[in-house]
Amino acid sequence: MPAWLEEFIGGFVGDLFYGPFYKLAEVVWITLMDLSLGVIGKTPSQFSPSAWSYVAHTLYPWTLGIGLSMVNVFFICSFLKAVSNLKEQVTLELFIEGMIRLVAVNVLFQMGFNLMKTFFSMASAMSGEIIDFQGPPLFTEEVDIGSHLFWWLFGLLYFLVALVCGIMIFLTLYSRYIKLYMLVVCFPLAMPSLISGRGIDETAKAWLRNFLGNAFEVVVIALVISISGKIIGGFNLPESSFADFFDGFGQALKSLIYMIGMTGAVKGANNFMNKTFHL
Numbered sequence: 099m100p101a102w103l104e105e106f107i108g109g110f111v112g113d114l115f116y117g118p119f120y121k122l123a124e125v126v127w128i129t130l131m132d133l134s135l136g137v138i139g140k141t142p143s144q145f146s147p148s149a150w151s152y153v154a155h156t157l158y159p160w161t162l163g164i165g166l167s168m169v170n171v172f173f174i175c176s177f178l179k180a181v182s183n184l185k186e187q188v189t190l191e192l193f194i195e196g197m198i199r200l201v202a203v204n205v206l207f208q209m210g211f212n213l214m215k216t217f218f219s220m221a222s223a224m225s226g227e228i229i230d231f232q233g234p235p236l237f238t239e240e241v242d243i244g245s246h247l248f249w250w251l252f253g254l255l256y257f258l259v260a261l262v263c264g265i266m267i268f269l270t271l272y273s274r275y276i277k278l279y280m281l282v283v284c285f286p287l288a289m290p291s292l293i294s295g296r297g298i299d300e301t302a303k304a305w306l307r308n309f310l311g312n313a314f315e316v317v318v319i320a321l322v323i324s325i326s327g328k329i330i331g332g333f334n335l336p337e338s339s340f341a342d343f344f345d346g347f348g349q350a351l352k353s354l355i356y357m358i359g360m361t362g363a364v365k366g367a368n369n370f371m372n373k374t375f376h377l
Contacts, residue, residue, distance in 0.1 A: 165286025
């Protein structure tokens with residue numbers, strides 16, 4: 099084959115099947131990971147000051163007014179429930195228990211907003227301390243038969259995986275903040291059910307479990323990202339004279355598995371949190 103033709107074909111193949119797909123995947127993945135890691139250590143107020151201001155100064159006072167009105171309704175329901183129960187008499191103990199619940203709910207209304215902000219700060223601080231992410235390179239600059247074979251066969255797939263996985267990780271973190279804003283708004287609506295006692299107070303318990311699961315989900319995500327980076331970074335292919343020709347293929351395939359595996363673990367962080375702590 100003439101030298102000029104070989105050079106043209108080599109450059110054409112490199113530009114179309116090696117350079118663009120690898121560089122695009124690298125840029126997309128690094129950009130999306132930087133965006134994701136940039137929000138891990140942020141509280142909801144730091145993530146979007148405008149959204150937090152709207153929640154704290156407009157929506158929360160509105161639902162707080164509704165919640166305070168619901169306190170009277172649930173207290174009356176608690177009294178009627180006790181009176182209608184013919185198996186139990188209305189005793190002083192039941193009256194004291196109801197008053198304790200009433201006081202507890204009023205204290206929660208007074209301190210609830212600051213308590214939620216404290217939990218947000220705790221989760222952000224913990225995730226910031228945990229995250230130690232130095233992800234392995236998506237692909238080394240080693241060029242051999244295996245690397246060219248990989249980009250010929252899976253170059254486009256590699257780019258699509260980097261794009262989809264990066265977007266999924268970012269959206270998982272982004273949607274968490276939306277859920278936290280919603281939980282803050284719903285807090286005054288859920289707490290009055292504590293007054294009614296057994297059975298009816300499941301609404302408040304469900305809110306609390308959901309709040310803890312979503313608030314500290316970011317800690318599990320930080321653990322997942324750090325641990326998965328260490329695992330894949332320490333994984334080496336077996337050495338042999340034959341395998342040396344296909345190191346590029348193996349390294350690119352390792353990067354592909356790394357992106358898919360870490361994304362699946364990040365997406366399952368909330369489920370892991372709920373099952374582990376029965377939230």
